[in-house]
Amino acid sequence: MTASPAARPDAIRRHNLALILDHVHRxxxxxxxxxxxxxxxxxxxxxxxxxxxxxxxxxxxxVPSGGAGVGRPSHVVGPHSDGPYIIAVDVDVTHVTSAAxxxxxxxxARSSVSSGPDPATPEAAADIIATAVAELTxxxxxxxxxxxxxxxxxxxxxxxxxxxxxAPNLGWRDAHLGALLRARLGEQLPVVIGNDADLxxxxxxxxxxxxxxxxxxxLIGRVGVGAGIVVNGAPLRGRDGxxxxxxxxxxxxxxxxxxxGKHGCLETYIGDLALLTLAGRHGEPIEEQVQAxxxxxxxxxxxxxxxxxxxxxxxxxxxxxxxxxxxxxxxxLGGSLSGVLEIAGAEVTHALQQYxxxxxxxxxxxxPRFGIDSALLGAAELAFADLLDDPLxxxxxLPR
Amino acid sequence: MTASPAARPDAIRRHNLALILDHVHRxxxxxxxxxxxxxxxxxxxxxxxxxxxxxxxxxxxxVPSGGAGVGRPSHVVGPHSDGPYIIAVDVDVTHVTSAAxxxxxxxxARSSVSSGPDPATPEAAADIIATAVAELTxxxxxxxxxxxxxxxxxxxxxxxxxxxxxAPNLGWRDAHLGALLRARLGEQLPVVIGNDADLxxxxxxxxxxxxxxxxxxxLIGRVGVGAGIVVNGAPLRGRDGxxxxxxxxxxxxxxxxxxxGKHGCLETYIGDLALLTLAGRHGEPIEEQVQAxxxxxxxxxxxxxxxxxxxxxxxxxxxxxxxxxxxxxxxxLGGSLSGVLEIAGAEVTHALQQYxxxxxxxxxxxxPRFGIDSALLGAAELAFADLLDDPLxxxxxLPR
DNA sequence: GCGATATGTTCGCGCGCACAACATTCACGG
DNA sequence: CCGTGAATGTTGTGCGCGCGAACATATCGC
Numbered sequence: 001m002t003a004s005p006a007a008r009p010d011a012i013r014r015h016n017l018a019l020i021l022d023h024v025h026r027x028x029x030x031x032x033x034x035x036x037x038x039x040x041x042x043x044x045x046x047x048x049x050x051x052x053x054x055x056x057x058x059x060x061x062x063v064p065s066g067g068a069g070v071g072r073p074s075h076v077v078g079p080h081s082d083g084p085y086i087i088a089v090d091v092d093v094t095h096v097t098s099a100a101x102x103x104x105x106x107x108x109a110r111s112s113v114s115s116g117p118d119p120a121t122p123e124a125a126a127d128i129i130a131t132a133v134a135e136l137t138x139x140x141x142x143x144x145x146x147x148x149x150x151x152x153x154x155x156x157x158x159x160x161x162x163x164x165x166x167a168p169n170l171g172w173r174d175a176h177l178g179a180l181l182r183a184r185l186g187e188q189l190p191v192v193i194g195n196d197a198d199l200x201x202x203x204x205x206x207x208x209x210x211x212x213x214x215x216x217x218x219l220i221g222r223v224g225v226g227a228g229i230v231v232n233g234a235p236l237r238g239r240d241g242x243x244x245x246x247x248x249x250x251x252x253x254x255x256x257x258x259x260x261g262k263h264g265c266l267e268t269y270i271g272d273l274a275l276l277t278l279a280g281r282h283g284e285p286i287e288e289q290v291q292a293x294x295x296x297x298x299x300x301x302x303x304x305x306x307x308x309x310x311x312x313x314x315x316x317x318x319x320x321x322x323x324x325x326x327x328x329x330x331x332x333l334g335g336s337l338s339g340v341l342e343i344a345g346a347e348v349t350h351a352l353q354q355y356x357x358x359x360x361x362x363x364x365x366x367x368p369r370f371g372i373d374s375a376l377l378g379a380a381e382l383a384f385a386d387l388l389d390d391p392l393x394x395x396x397x398l399p400r
Numbered sequence: 401m402t403a404s405p406a407a408r409p410d411a412i413r414r415h416n417l418a419l420i421l422d423h424v425h426r427x428x429x430x431x432x433x434x435x436x437x438x439x440x441x442x443x444x445x446x447x448x449x450x451x452x453x454x455x456x457x458x459x460x461x462x463v464p465s466g467g468a469g470v471g472r473p474s475h476v477v478g479p480h481s482d483g484p485y486i487i488a489v490d491v492d493v494t495h496v497t498s499a500a501x502x503x504x505x506x507x508x509a510r511s512s513v514s515s516g517p518d519p520a521t522p523e524a525a526a527d528i529i530a531t532a533v534a535e536l537t538x539x540x541x542x543x544x545x546x547x548x549x550x551x552x553x554x555x556x557x558x559x560x561x562x563x564x565x566x567a568p569n570l571g572w573r574d575a576h577l578g579a580l581l582r583a584r585l586g587e588q589l590p591v592v593i594g595n596d597a598d599l600x601x602x603x604x605x606x607x608x609x610x611x612x613x614x615x616x617x618x619l620i621g622r623v624g625v626g627a628g629i630v631v632n633g634a635p636l637r638g639r640d641g642x643x644x645x646x647x648x649x650x651x652x653x654x655x656x657x658x659x660x661g662k663h664g665c666l667e668t669y670i671g672d673l674a675l676l677t678l679a680g681r682h683g684e685p686i687e688e689q690v691q692a693x694x695x696x697x698x699x700x701x702x703x704x705x706x707x708x709x710x711x712x713x714x715x716x717x718x719x720x721x722x723x724x725x726x727x728x729x730x731x732x733l734g735g736s737l738s739g740v741l742e743i744a745g746a747e748v749t750h751a752l753q754q755y756x757x758x759x760x761x762x763x764x765x766x767x768p769r770f771g772i773d774s775a776l777l778g779a780a781e782l783a784f785a786d787l788l789d790d791p792l793x794x795x796x797x798l799p800r
Numbered sequence: 801g802c803g804a805t806a807t808g809t810t811c812g813c814g815c816g817c818a819c820a821a822c823a824t825t826c827a828c829g830g
Numbered sequence: 831c832c833g834t835g836a837a838t839g840t841t842g843t844g845c846g847c848g849c850g851a852a853c854a855t856a857t858c859g860c
Contacts, residue, residue, distance in 0.1 A: 006439035007415045009816055009846055012407040016848090019406055033807065039406035045848050047808065064856090071806025072856040215639050227725070231638075236631050238727020239615050245757045249721040252652050262755070321649040325627070325725060327638020355662070357645045409815055409847055416816090433838065442818055447839065464825095471837025472825040 013049075016041070017391045020049055020077075024059055025103050025388060026206060029078030031064075050077055058083055058103065058391055079104040082143055086383035087133050089151040090196070090376040093119050093169050094285075098132035100140040101380040105207060109139040119170040126180035133185060148190040150383030151177065152199045152375035154224075159241050162193050169223055192382050196220075197244065198235060199378025200334055200368065201228030205235075206381050208369035213330050217322055218368070219315070220334040223286060225267045229326065247271070251318065269314035272336050278307035294339040305343070312344035316351020323356045323363050330364040334374070338367050413449075416441065417791045420449055420477075424459055425503050425788060426606060429478030431464075450477055458483055458503065458791055479504040482542055486783035487533050489551040490596070490776040493519050493569050498532035500540040501780040505607060509539040522564070522575035530584035548590040550783030551577065552599045552775035554624075559641050562593050569623060592782050596620075597644065597734075598635065599778025600768065601628030604732055605635075606781050608769035613730050617722055618768070619715075620734040623686060625667045629726065647671070651718065669714035672736050678707035694739040705743070712744035716751020723756045723763050730764040734774070738767050 019039060024030055030038075036046045053059045060080045064073030085102040096115055100108040111132045120128060129151065137145055155167025162178020181191045194202075201218035204210040210218070210230065218228040225247035229236040236243045247267040248260050255264020268274055272286050279293045280303060296304035319331055333341045333348075341348055348365065356363070370377055386393060419439060424430055430438075436446045453459045460480045464473030485502040496515055500508040511532045520528060529551065537545055555567025562578020581591045594602075601618035604610040610618070610630065618628040625647035629636040636643045647667040648660050655664020668674055672690050676682065679693045680703060696704035719731055733741045733748075741748055748765065756763070770777055786793060 006419055006441045006817095007412040008441075008818085009409065009412060012409060012412060013847065015407045031807095036807090041406045041408075042849055043808065044810080044850080048848085068857085069806080070804075070858045072808070072854095074807060229725075231631050231636050232634055234632055236726070238631075239729040240727055240761060242757065243725065243727040245724050245727070246721070248757055249724050250717065250755055251650075252654070253717075254652070254654060317650065317653075321646070321721070322725070324645050324649050325629075325643065325722070326636070327640055327643040327645070329639040355650055357642065357648055361640060406848095408849085413816065431838095436838090443839065444819085444841080445817055448816085469837080470827045470835080472823095472839070474838060 013052075014390050014392055016045075016049055017053060018389055020046075020053060021058060021103070021391050022388055024077055024079060025105070025384070026211075028104055029062075029076050031074035031076055032061075033074035035077065050075075053077075053391065054080075056391055058387075079106065084144075084147045084387065085140055085142055086380055087136055087146045087149045088376050088380035088383060089129050089132065089149065090373075090379060091120065091125050091129075091151060091153050091170070092375075093154070096120060096125055096128045096132070097376055098129065098136060099376060099380070100136040100142075100146065101377075102142075103384070105377070105380070108141055109136045111135055122164070122172055122175035122177055122180055126177065126184055129181060130184035133189075146189065147387060148192060148383040149181065149185065150199075150379035150381075151181070151191065151193045152196045152379040153177065153193060154196045154222075154375075156242055156245065157193050157195045159193065159237070162191060164193070165242075190383075190386070192385075194379060194382050195226070195228075195241075195244075196375040196378075197226040197334075198228045198237075199382060200370070200374040201230060201332075201378065202235065202381045203370050203374045203377035204332055204368055205230055207377070208374070209332060209366045210330060213328075215326065215328040216330050216332065217319075217326060217328045218332045218334055219319065219322070219337060221270050221272070221315075221337040221340075222335040223272045225271050227322065229328075231326065246318075246322070249318075249321075251314070266314075266318050270311050270318060270337065270340075274314075275307055275311050275336065275340075278310055279304050280307075290336050290339070294343060297343050308340055309344045309347045312340050312347035313351040315340055316348045316353075317355045319348070319352050319363070320355025323352065328363060329361070330366055332366045332368050334368045341365060341367060413452075414790050414792055416445070416449055417452060418789055420446075420453060421458060421503070421791050422788055424477055424479060425505070425784070428504055429462075429476050431474035431476050432461075433474035435477065450475075453477075453791065454480075456791055458787075479506065482544075484544075484547045484787065485540055485542055486780055487536055487546045487549045488776050488780035488783060489529050489532065489549065490773075490779060491520065491525050491529075491551060491553050491570070492775075493554070496520060496525055496528045496532070497776055498529065498536060499776060499780070500536040500542075500546065501777075502542075503784070505777070505780070508541055509536045511535055519570045522572055522577055522580055526577065526580035526584055529581060533585060533589075546589065547787060548592065548783040549581065549585065550599075550779035550781075551581070551591065551593045552596045552779040553577065553593060554596045554622075554775075556642055556645065557593050557595045559593065559637075562591060564593070590783075590786070592785075594779060594782050595626070595628075595641075596775040596778075597626040598628045598637075599782060600734055600770070600774035601630060601732075601778070602635065602781045603770050603774045603777035604768055605630055607777070608774070609732060609766045610730060613728075615726065615728040616730050616732065617719075617726060617728045618732045618734055619719065619722070619737060621670050621672070621715075621737040621740075622735040623672045625671050627722065629728075631726065646718075646722070649718075649721075651714070666714075666718050670711050670718060670737065670740075674714075675707055675711050675736065675740075678710055679704050680707075690736050690739070694743060697743050708740055709744045709747045712740050712747035713751040715740055716748045716753075717755045719748070719752045719763070720755025723752065728763060729761070730766055732766050732768050734768045741765060741767060 059077050061075045088099050090097045095112050097112045099110040113128050153164050156165035164172050164175040197220045210216040214233040216230040227244040227246050229244050248265040250264050252264035256268045258265035258268050272290050281289050293304045297308045432446050459477050461475045485500050488499050490497045495512050497512045499510040513528045553564050556565035564572050564575040597620045610616040614633040616630040627644040627646050629644050648665040650664050651666050652664035656668045658665040658668045672686050681689050693704045697708045
């Protein structure tokens with residue numbers, strides 16, 4: 001807004017090309033007739049735009065098989081079968097999962113590597129990723145290399161420097177993952193890194209349960225708690241890309257002590273450990289224990305159910321503040337909070353209504369559409385973002 | 401993002417015209433040479449664009465008086481001396497202040513009407529505004545009527561329906577101020593209404609201490625507490641335009657009771673009444689009492705100083721949560737909180753550092769640039785927004 | 801087969817900006 | 831006082847882009 005650049009005539013071409021590519025990426029193959037309607041431009045323009053996208057190797061047209069109705073059948077525009085693809089990576093506590101993914105979200109190949117008993121170090125993760133990239137490039141069935149690599153990491157990420165600030169569950173601190181990957185993958189291959197909660201939201205936003213929502217909060221609770229936020233249809237990152245780090249917002253100064261040194265952090269109320277403590281469970285791995293609490297609750301175990309309900313009320317309270325601050329249309333509860341919503345949705349809603357300023361529309365509470373793959377899919381969206389924003393970005397070598 | 405429309409060739413003209421007008425509006429008269437540099441377009445294009453803006457009656461060129469340096473002096477482009485203007489209105493508890501304001505922020509005329517011992521009713525306010533509009537139109541020195549009326553109201557506002565939901569200090573509830581004004585001003589004159597905190601932020605954003613900031617929070621504390629939020633360079637409104645209503649976020653469930661029925665709302669910690677209670681002051685009008693507390697603190701009164709410091713710590717804590725959530729670059733403290741920052745800035749900063757997740761850049765704390773006029777100036781910005789977004793919007797009757 | 805219908809394709813038009821060449825206006829120096 | 835250089839305004843040409851009309855093509859129903 002401050003230093004917005006002036007527009008030149010070709011900006012509109014870029015914009016319209018990006019628009020078509022975006023529709024095809026999100027909704028799969030579309031007819032030219034449908035594109036004409038959606039964009040509201042003339043048939044001739046759609047023809048020219050699609051022609052360009054074909055020339056860029058991004059989409060392909062198939063002659064219609066007919067049978068769709070009266071009139072000449074419209075050409076079908078879909079992702080190019082040998083078009084660009086990216087490698088998406090999800091670095092988790094136990095595994096590093098990678099996949100080659102094409103425009104439209106097609107999964108071309110996948111690999112999952114266990115990082116052993118302990119989480120991978122940044123160097124080990126970079127090694128695994130580099131191997132996976134080579135493997136998946138070969139196994140993708142595409143003739144060229146991937147156009148980018150997108151990595152999801154459960155921690156704070158500086159997208160500019162490609163550094164991981166703190167990733168508690170991995171035991172990382174100030175890890176320059178970007179440099180490690182560049183050293184292994186070369187300067188040619190662009191690498192982007194994002195926070196897992198933010199990327200999960202991105203996945204839900206582009207093809208999941210946040211589609212078409214301009215204002216969404218994705219609250220994810222595991223051992224830590226974080227939020228992805230979308231506002232005005234775009235992800236909210238903040239100045240340093242650290243927006244949504246609400247796990248250590250203090251809910252109650254007289255609350256239980258938190259490992260961060262403060263008292264009453266949100267995490268101590270709705271994090272996995274809080275649930276386990278309330279339910280009287282201990283032991284590892286935490287995730288399985290949490291699932292056990294949910295199973296017990298569903299089976300009617302009183303203590304487990306009470307624990308879930310207690311967490312649910314805290315979730316509602318936390319959401320109250322978030323809703324007051326952001327006034328979102330929808331809130332998606334991910335991670336362990338999905339189970340909380342399923343089992344104790346009434347308690348969440350009740351607490352939310354109690355704590356939220358009375359607003360026009362009630363907030364919609366939703367489950368994520370994608371489960372364990374959401375961060376991976378989000379990493380794919382992130383890696384594709386540049387191309388989708390400007391399909392002409394890498395067109396230097398085309399004869400035209 | 402979801403249903404973004406396709407761009408047509410004339411969109412770029414609109415965009416560039418808006419860009420020039422925006423620069424002139426924000427920075428005052430500029431030379432064509434400077435515009436060429438800022439926009440990065442060719443001299444001929446700037447010439448054509450300015451020619452169009454002149455034709456629209458929005459700007460005027462003055463032949464340079466010379467003396468600026470070597471070379472042919474560049475034409476100076478400034479707001480048109482008989483160009484469009486708006487009427488900005490600030491409905492406050494004690495007064496209704498109105499002003500005729502032109503492009504560039506020039507104040508052409510002003511009127512302030514006391515609403516008597518009690519705040520004006522919606523009908524009374526509408527009457528006062530209608531009178532002021534007529535008066536200021538006559539006294540503006542411009543030949544035409546204003547192009548819009550922008551009204552600031554201290555309460556929740558639905559911008560779509562132009563309704564005021566709740567304005568506690570005015571005693572309004574579900575007041576259809578838009579309809580009342582339309583009945584008095586006619587259908588011709590567009591009316592826009594906004595919340596005072598949001599509009600104050602708008603003023604700071606466009607010509608105050610939030611200029612050039614893409615991520616800002618404007619926390620305003622008077623009797624009530626609210627926040628205006630800017631993210632990605634644009635105001636965050638939320639689904640129903642109620643974003644930033646954080647006065648009743650619960651800070652501590654065991655805290656003091658709030659008039660809203662809950663306990664430990666933020667307002668009970670940093671609202672004016674909290675400060676007065678801590679300082680052992682009572683009586684009316686509240687605003688003067690608050691100023692008295694500040695005066696006492698500055699004079700060295702122990703109790704007053706302690707009260708201010710206590711509030712300062714709560715402000716820091718509240719900001720911690722906001723900063724974690726939004727990761728803004730800057731926070732502006734308005735209303736009574738300006739005094740708190742001035743007197744006990746150290747306490748605010750200290751508490752903020754304690755409660756905020758350790759981030760890359762420290763948050764900048766700032767005072768508002770505009771005092772009592774900020775809501776009025778914001779209302780002006782709001783009223784101008786349509787024209788600035790698209791200078792061609794009202795061009796039907798021009799011969800061309 | 802034939803008309804109706806829907807869509808793809810081609811071509812000329814207007815608009816918007818860049819660029820180059822030319823015109824204008826200043827400061828500076830002799 | 832006038833010439834020179836520098837910075838800017840002005841004009842004309844070229845190119846890219848979408849629109850719209852006219853024409854070509856493909857399917858359906860009879």
